[in-house]
Amino acid sequence: MGFAMRMPGAACAYPRVAPDCSNTIAPLTTGYALQQLAYLITGAALALVLATQLFALHAKRDTGRSTQFHILLLLFSASVLVALRSIDPLGLNDIVPYVVAVGMSDACTGLIETALIVMLMFWIRVMEGDVQEYSPRVLWIGGVSISVLWLTSIAFPILQWYYWDSGDHLIERIKISVALLITLGMTVTVSIYGWKIHRRLEDIEDALSLEGDDYELALSSKQRGYSLSPTMPLPSPTPVRTPHGACCLRSKMLETLVGLHLVSGFVFVLQIYAIFRVETQNLSIVQCVTEGCTTAHMNMPIMPVAQVLGICTGIWIFRHV
Numbered sequence: 001m002g003f004a005m006r007m008p009g010a011a012c013a014y015p016r017v018a019p020d021c022s023n024t025i026a027p028l029t030t031g032y033a034l035q036q037l038a039y040l041i042t043g044a045a046l047a048l049v050l051a052t053q054l055f056a057l058h059a060k061r062d063t064g065r066s067t068q069f070h071i072l073l074l075l076f077s078a079s080v081l082v083a084l085r086s087i088d089p090l091g092l093n094d095i096v097p098y099v100v101a102v103g104m105s106d107a108c109t110g111l112i113e114t115a116l117i118v119m120l121m122f123w124i125r126v127m128e129g130d131v132q133e134y135s136p137r138v139l140w141i142g143g144v145s146i147s148v149l150w151l152t153s154i155a156f157p158i159l160q161w162y163y164w165d166s167g168d169h170l171i172e173r174i175k176i177s178v179a180l181l182i183t184l185g186m187t188v189t190v191s192i193y194g195w196k197i198h199r200r201l202e203d204i205e206d207a208l209s210l211e212g213d214d215y216e217l218a219l220s221s222k223q224r225g226y227s228l229s230p231t232m233p234l235p236s237p238t239p240v241r242t243p244h245g246a247c248c249l250r251s252k253m254l255e256t257l258v259g260l261h262l263v264s265g266f267v268f269v270l271q272i273y274a275i276f277r278v279e280t281q282n283l284s285i286v287q288c289v290t291e292g293c294t295t296a297h298m299n300m301p302i303m304p305v306a307q308v309l310g311i312c313t314g315i316w317i318f319r320h321v
Helices: 032-060 066-087 098-128 136-162 170-223 244-281 283-290 302-317
Strands: none
Touching: 032 066, 032 302, 066 098, 066 302, 098 136, 098 170, 098 302, 136 170
C-alpha cells in the first residue's frame, strides 16, 4: 500500500473514488484547482516580500539584526511551504501522500510559532539585560518549547495517517487543542514580557527627562546669580543619550503587541471553530472512498488562513529593516 492511506471500511485507499478506485477525488472537488492557485500566488507573494526584507537586512550589517534575521528566515520558510502546498493541498490528486500534505501544513504552523518563541526569547533577554545573545536559561526554555512544538507537528500527521477515522475524531480534536494551547501560552507570555519592557522603557524615559530638568534648573540658577550649594559645581551637561531611542523601542513594542494580539485572536476563533466543526469536515471525502460520489466538497481552509495571517503580521511588524 506504500503511502496510500486506507480508512476503516473503505472500498478504496485515499484519495481514490469507490467503487472502481481508478479516479482521484480532486477532479470531483469543487474549487480544488482554485485553491491550488490561491496557495501558489499567496505563498509566492509572501516569499518574495520576505526575501526582499532578508536581503535588505543582510545588506545593513548593523548590530542587533541576528534575531530579526532568524525570525524573518522562519517566516520565509513558512511562506515557501504555503507555495509548495499548491502542488496538492489535501493530497486529493494522489500526487503528494496525505501524510506529507498534512505534515507540510503542520510544519508551516510550527515555523510560525517557532518565530514567536524566538521573539519571546529575545524579549526575555532584553528584559533581563543579558549581555549574551541567548542565555543558557533562555535557550533551555526556548529549546523545550520548540521541541514540544515540533514533536506534536511530526506526531499528529503520522497518527492521522494511520488512524484516519476513529469515529469520535479524537486525534483531530487533540491536535487542534494542542495548537490552541501552544498559541495561547506563547501569546500570553509574550504579552507579559512586552508589558514589562514597555514599563521599563517608560521608567528610562522619565529618568532621562528628570536628568534634563535638573541640569536646566541648575543652569538657570547659576545665570541668575544663585547657587544650589556654595560648594556644589554646576552639574555636567545633559547626557548625550536622549529618550528618542526609548520612545522608538517602546513604539515598536506596542506595535508588535497589537499585531500579535490581532493575529492570535483570529487564530483562537478559527481553532475553536475547527474543534466544533471537525466531525463534519471530512464526511464528503469519507463518502467518496467508501461508497462513491459524483461531487466532493473541500474542508474549510481554517489553518491556512491563520498561517497566512501570521506571516502577514510578521511582515508588518518587521517592515522597517
